[in-house]
Amino acid sequence: MEKILLFGSLGVVTVIGAGFGYLSLRSPNHLPAESIQVPMTPENIARGEYLFTVLADCDGCHSERDLSKFTAPVVARGRGRGWQLPKELGLPGDVVAPNITPDVETGIGAWTDGEKIRAIREGISRDGRPLFPMMPYQGFAKMSDGDVQALVAYMNTLPAVRNPLPRTKLNFPVNYLITGAPAPSRNIAAPNKANKLEWGRYLVTVGGCGGCHTPMEKGEPIPGKQFAGGEPFVVSSYKAVSANITPDTDTGIGKMSEAEFIERFHQYKKYAQDGPPAMTAENFTLMPWLSFAKMPSEDLSAIYAYLRTVKPVNHSVETHPQK
Ligand code: HEC
Ligand code: HEC
Structure with a gap:
């Protein structure tokens, strides 16, 4: 069955996976917010900008985007202003990525x-309500204390945009099921950058690669198919399917050298800098190439190294199918 999803379906998955047992839960698993003021240092703000606009792609959901251009780049004046996800995406309710x-x-x-x-x-809003896990907090839970503080430092510097939006309204029973999704996540140490695999896994987790590259059935990731691709992304008449990024030599990226892998991302540097061409049926994709093109080679090299270690899955995918 073809689902119409835009920016990763991570959330829906867990929601449905959580099961009806959670119906009886009154309030989500949560702790009071920590009393902390993040250091507003230039280093923190720069690191936070990288996390927001490149690695964790907060822009993908919370910013205004130009759907007429390749990969729907962010409109700078709309950074962080929030977005009402279109109905055509088939989400279980009216979902709003807030301002x-x-x-x-x-x-x-x-x-x-x-x-x-x-x-x-941890997926808890200010008023204590659980957030719909399409907001990828279950992956962000692994974000180190240093990184999440840097992210908030950068967010504090964004220009304030007045943009009133309605609140997310989920359908029954999803509105109850999500109560089981949030969980406290505190004192997360930074990954050891010297350990390439550990660093690569961290980048893949915070970068949300699995959310788009793991195929799903009935809203759940298909067991044994992690990173095997095949998730469709449809916007009006355009369609792209996520690639198999496991090290399978026939159907995955097993034959791609590290240099080719890095070039696959860096080839879009010029677009990222000068602006991309128009979005067409042929080039349509929602892989955040323009954001990821800004990743330094050492990060891409670590991601490549980690992806070599995941289970190879033989799963043939046509990423740009002709409709
Ligand atoms: C795949 C889409 C997506 C991505 C990527 C994403 N978010 Fe969200 N975010 C949402 C949605 C949808 C909600 C609202 C969920 C709800 O209302 O239940 C949300 C809620 C939030 C909230 C709570 C706001 C409120 O008023 O309750 C914050 C803060 C937030 N996101 C920050 C971020 C940051 C920072 C990043 C990047 C590190 C990020 N988000 C990435 C979709 C996303
Ligand atoms: C919002 C969804 C989304 C996210 C997040 C995402 N991808 Fe993709 N990716 C896609 C889609 C769709 C395609 C296929 C279309 C294309 O090539 O642009 C793709 C293609 C690719 C390809 C090209 C494979 C080939 O054989 O040409 C690579 C490599 C890749 N992704 C790696 C990654 C990595 C690594 C991450 C995390 C850092 C990631 N992707 C995150 C959706 C996503």
């Missing part, structure tokens, strides 16, 4: 830094 600029009334300007961190890593 996360520092606007006090319509954004998160009144939140403490601790409340922001709790929402990002």
Whole structure:
């Protein structure tokens, strides 16, 4: 069955996977937000910008994007202003990625830094409600304390945008099922960058590669098919299917050298800098190439190294099918 999803279906998965047992849960598993003020250092803000705009691609859901251009790049003035996800995506309700600029009334300007961190890593909104896990907090839960603080430092510097949006309204029973999704995640140590595999796994987790590259059935990741591709992404009449990025030599990226892998991303540097061409049926994709083109070679090299270690899955995928 073809699902119409836009930016990763991670969330829906867990929701349905959580099962009806959670119906009886009254409140999500949560702790009070930590009382912390993130250091607003230039280093933190720069690292946070990288996380927001490149690696964790917060832009993908929370920013205004130009769907007429290749990979739907962010419109700079709309960074963090929030987005009402289109109905055609087939999500279980009216889903809104909120305004996360520092606007006090319509954004998160009144939140403490601790409340922001709790929402990002633990899936609890300021008022204690559980967030729909399409917001990939289950992956962000692994974000180190240093990184999540840097991210919040950068978010604090975004221009405040006044943009009132409605709140997410999920259908029954998903509105109850998500109560089981949030979980506390505190004191997360930074991965050891010297350990290439550990670093690569961290980047793949925070980068949300699995959310788009693992195929699903009935809203759940198909067992044994991690990173094997095949998830369809459809926007109006355009369609792309996520690639098999396991090391299978016939159907995955087993034959791709490290240099080719890095070039696959860096070939889009020019677009990232000068602006991309128009989006067409042929080039249509939602792989965040323009964001990821800004990843340094050492990060891509670590991602490549880690992906060599995942289970090879023989699963043939046509990434740009002719309809
Ligand atoms: C795949 C889409 C997606 C991505 C990527 C994403 N978010 Fe979200 N985010 C959402 C949605 C949808 C919600 C609202 C869920 C709900 O209302 O139940 C949300 C909620 C939030 C909230 C809570 C806001 C509130 O008013 O309750 C914060 C803060 C947030 N996201 C920050 C981030 C940051 C920072 C990143 C990147 C590190 C990020 N998000 C990446 C979709 C996304
Ligand atoms: C929002 C969904 C999405 C996310 C997130 C995503 N991808 Fe993709 N990716 C796709 C789609 C769709 C394609 C196929 C279309 C294309 O090539 O652009 C693809 C293609 C690729 C390809 C090309 C494979 C080939 O044989 O040409 C590579 C490599 C890749 N992705 C790696 C990654 C890595 C590594 C990450 C995480 C850092 C990632 N992707 C995150 C959707 C995504």
